[in-house]
Amino acid sequence: MSNLTTETFLNCIELLKQIGRQNNLPQLVITAEEVHKLVGGYPGKNHRMPMCCNAMFKSMREGDEILHSTPSKQSNTTKIKYYL
Template identity: 70%
Template sequence: MINLTTETFYNCVELLKQIGRENNLSKLVVTSKEVHKLVGGYPGPNHRMPMCCDAMYKAMGENDEILEKPPKDKGATLKIKYHL
């Protein structure tokens, strides 16, 4: 299994944003559940959802928006709109 780090998740989000820009999208809306599934290890007993959420927050720019936030800020329902 891949070594999951905050950087791994951050790179995934940045890649999704890059693909969105290449396809002329103006925004990208993703959930932490989707990002973690792309990277791997979710769902599962050894998931790294807190790291995934940290990376998604880190990838935010000043105009990006948190659309949905889990009760403790880190969970599978975190949804962020990234403006491309």
């Protein structure tokens, strides 16, 4: 999946937020692993986890919370709560 871009991950996260809003959810809690699996290419030797995590952080708005991160900020365990 070498054709993955940051925009691909950003679009996936935005779609998940829209689905949450349509279902009247107050928040979306998701990990980088879940996002990357939805987009494809994970797990795999050519994964784009750093790109995925960067997109997750870039998608944050005021009030959203980082529930888990690592010093590298590029882990599949990165977890963010987005308020919808």
